[in-house]
Amino acid sequence: MQKYKLIKSMRKTLTLQVKWWELIVKAPFFTTKKTIEGFIYKHSLWIEEKLEIHKNKKKLSDEDIKNLRKEAKKYIPDRVKFIANKYWLKYNKVRITSAKTRWWSCSSRKNLNFTYRLILTPIEVIDYVIVHELAHLKEMNHSKKFWLEVEKMMSDYKVHRKWLKKEWMNID
Ligand SMILES: [Zn+2]
Structure with missing residues (x-):
């Protein structure tokens, strides 16, 4: 499982953000771990691509x-x-x-x-x-x-x- 930093708040939706080398998940208060990790899994390709840029593995466009x-x-x-x-x-x-x-x-x-x-x-x-x-x-x-x-x-x-x-x- 991709490591992530979780920020829970009064928001209504789940969002993912890749900032530098870190994956940040913003979630409503009562979101379960299962929901969050399922969401991350679903978006793993997108996350991987973003992190790759930051790991300098990809040629920059x-x-x-x-x-x-x-x-x-x-x-x-x-x-x-x-x-x-x-x-x-x-x-x-x-x-x-x-x-x-x-x-x-x-x-x-x-x-x-x-x-x-x-x-x-x-x-x-x-x-x-x-x-x-x-x-x-x-x-x-x-x-x-x-x-x-x-x-x-x-x-x-x-x-x-x-x-x-x-x-x-x-x-x-
Ligand atoms: Zn110097």
Whole structure:
């Protein structure tokens, strides 16, 4: 059975949503487990297809790319703002790029660039990349001091850094 996150509420219908790597089921309060799992089973092809995009197993179509860019533009700049505000960090602009090899970068002018492809990674990994870039606002290198800045914002960053290295590319 596909793992899922269940949100029960006053709604009248059952719906499925694939967000990043997670399947979310929204259901009315009194829905039984059997009904929910039957519903998931019925839609397993659709779910599989959605999850495949996010696992980067499928070649992205133009339509996929358009949607991912849209998702990235909606999510990443707001998330950067949220984290930066929390740590009193000032940056200039956030740009969503299509870079294939260079996933993200931080310029000396304090502009932060992120590729839309990031939206394909788990949500904690996106946070790690944002934190990494924000830490570069203080330290423009990968020194010990830099990693301490990262750690201050995300104590378990190593797990996500490892994930990126393993699943994507060897980037820093
Ligand atoms: Zn870096």
